[in-house]
Amino acid sequence: MGTTLPKKGKDWSELKTEMEARGSHDVKWRDGKTAVYVFNAGPEVAQVQKEAYAMFMSENGLGPMAFPSLKQMEDEVVSMGLGLLHGPDGSVGNITSGGTDSITMAIKTARDFARKTKGVTGQCNIVAPWSAHPAFDKAAKMMEIEMRRVPCADLLADVGAMEKKIDANTIMLVGSAPCFPYGLIDPIEALGKLAEKKNLWLHVDACVGGYIAPFVRMNGGDIPPFDFEVPSVSSMSADLHKYGYCAKGASTVLFRSEELRAHMIFDCADWPGGRMVTPTLAGTRPGGAIAAAWAVMNFLGEEGYRAKHKQVTDAREAIEAGIAKLGFRVLGRPQLGIVSFTHDEEDPFAVWGKLFERGWFTSLTTEPKGLHLMLSPFHAQVTGTYLADLEWALGEVKAGNEGKKREARYS
Numbered sequence: 239m240g241t242t243l244p245k246k247g248k249d250w251s252e253l254k255t256e257m258e259a260r261g262s263h264d265v266k267w268r269d270g271k272t273a274v275y276v277f278n279a280g281p282e283v284a285q286v287q288k289e290a291y292a293m294f295m296s297e298n299g300l301g302p303m304a305f306p307s308l309k310q311m312e313d314e315v316v317s318m319g320l321g322l323l324h325g326p327d328g329s330v331g332n333i334t335s336g337g338t339d340s341i342t343m344a345i346k347t348a349r350d351f352a353r354k355t356k357g358v359t360g361q362c363n364i365v366a367p368w369s370a371h372p373a374f375d376k377a378a379k380m381m382e383i384e385m386r387r388v389p390c391a392d393l394l395a396d397v398g399a400m401e402k403k404i405d406a407n408t409i410m411l412v413g414s415a416p417c418f419p420y421g422l423i424d425p426i427e428a429l430g431k432l433a434e435k436k437n438l439w440l441h442v443d444a445c446v447g448g449y450i451a452p453f454v455r456m457n458g459g460d461i462p463p464f465d466f467e468v469p470s471v472s473s474m475s476a477d478l479h480k481y482g483y484c485a486k487g488a489s490t491v492l493f494r495s496e497e498l499r500a501h502m503i504f505d506c507a508d509w510p511g512g513r514m515v516t517p518t519l520a521g522t523r524p525g526g527a528i529a530a531a532w533a534v535m536n537f538l539g540e541e542g543y544r545a546k547h548k549q550v551t552d553a554r555e556a557i558e559a560g561i562a563k564l565g566f567r568v569l570g571r572p573q574l575g576i577v578s579f580t581h582d583e584e585d586p587f588a589v590w591g592k593l594f595e596r597g598w599f600t601s602l603t604t605e606p607k608g609l610h611l612m613l614s615p616f617h618a619q620v621t622g623t624y625l626a627d628l629e630w631a632l633g634e635v636k637a638g639n640e641g642k643k644r645e646a647r648y649s
């Protein structure tokens with residue numbers, strides 16, 4: 239028998255102590271040793287997140303009439319997001335619980351749009367690059383939609399190969415800006431041309447790029463068109479709780495027009511509780527996540543984001559320069575906060591294992607085998623330590639392999 243509810247409640251101070259003790263075994267992200275799962279934009283942003291979240295923690299975004307404050311904050315967050323992503327006049331969106339929720343809702347909307355306006359009746363399918371996020375597969379599975387993943391060319395969406403997978407039941411084309419595994423922006427303009435030619439819904443998954451790419455461009459980066467600037471982009475997902483530095487539980491799903499979004503809204507009156515209208519997957523919507531998003535965006539403003547993201551790209555550039563000296567090879571030409579790199583002689587997974595021994599918790603790529611970093615502003619302070627530990631880790635792996643070769647020679 240596992241844990242059961244305690245008969246008598248315990249003191250909060252006792253519980254807090256126990257929770258702190260449990261947390262002490264987690265990865266040391268506060269020291270900058272984690273480059274996945276957590277975005278560390280520093281103590282000031284963390285304070286704004288926490289206080290704003292706590293202020294509206296009990297309020298519920300399900301009830302816009304009861305909580306006009308949350309409705310107003312959601313509308314303003316969406317409007318700021320659309321402003322950054324070239325949303326045209328009439329573009330709209332909602333806050334969701336995260337990227338998976340945003341992607342799920344975009345797919346549901348595209349499917350219902352295709353059924354209602356294009357007469358698609360058969361088994362629907364989605365055509366996506368192999369590097370697209372598994373959230374697409376999860377949503378497709380729930381809605382019994384077929385996912386057609388198409389191998390990448392040079393780690394990017396292969397538009398020609400994707401075209402061959404399109405048929406009359408295709409409801410959506412997908413491009414990522416950037417994809418999670420390599421941090422590279424797919425050729426969205428070329429995908430846009432294909433979508434236009436085939437009269438298809440193009441979704442740009444900017445979950446991890448939507449709130450960094452516009453600022454990297456303002457900072458001088460040559461970011462190609464990837465958002466609503468590309469005329470045939472119908473919808474986008476962009477996570478506030480990633481490079482928007484907002485509290486977890488917040489993403490945006492954005493549509494070119496109300497006409498498209500109309501297919502997302504769920505409106506049900508056939509039950510005894512009265513009419514219930516919900517835009518996204520959630521019923522109850524945490525007011526804290528909406529309030530924290532609004533507060534962080536207004537706290538940072540354009541200048542704040544530009545400065546934070548400059549730290550991210552500086553950290554990435556410092557790491558790229560350092561790893562090249564160690565014989566690693568960067569995958570593609572990353573421009574935002576993710577960088578993946580491989581080694582042509584030593585096993586990156588073995589290097590990862592050694593780094594883990596030194597307290598680093600980062601991600602991996604499988605094809606090709608590589609190390610993966612999703613960087614935060616805080617990482618600008620630890621690139622030196624990371625590179626020193628990486629050099630050590632590589633040395634350990636090399637020494638181990640040379641030892642093995644020697645043994646093989648003399649046995």
Ligand SMILES: *Cc1c(COP(=O)(O)O)cnc(C)c1O
Binds near residue numbers: 338373489
């Ligand atoms: C993180 C991510 C998602 C999923 O977002 P969650 O908030 O984790 O559900 C989707 N696509 C990309 C490219 C991502 O990086």
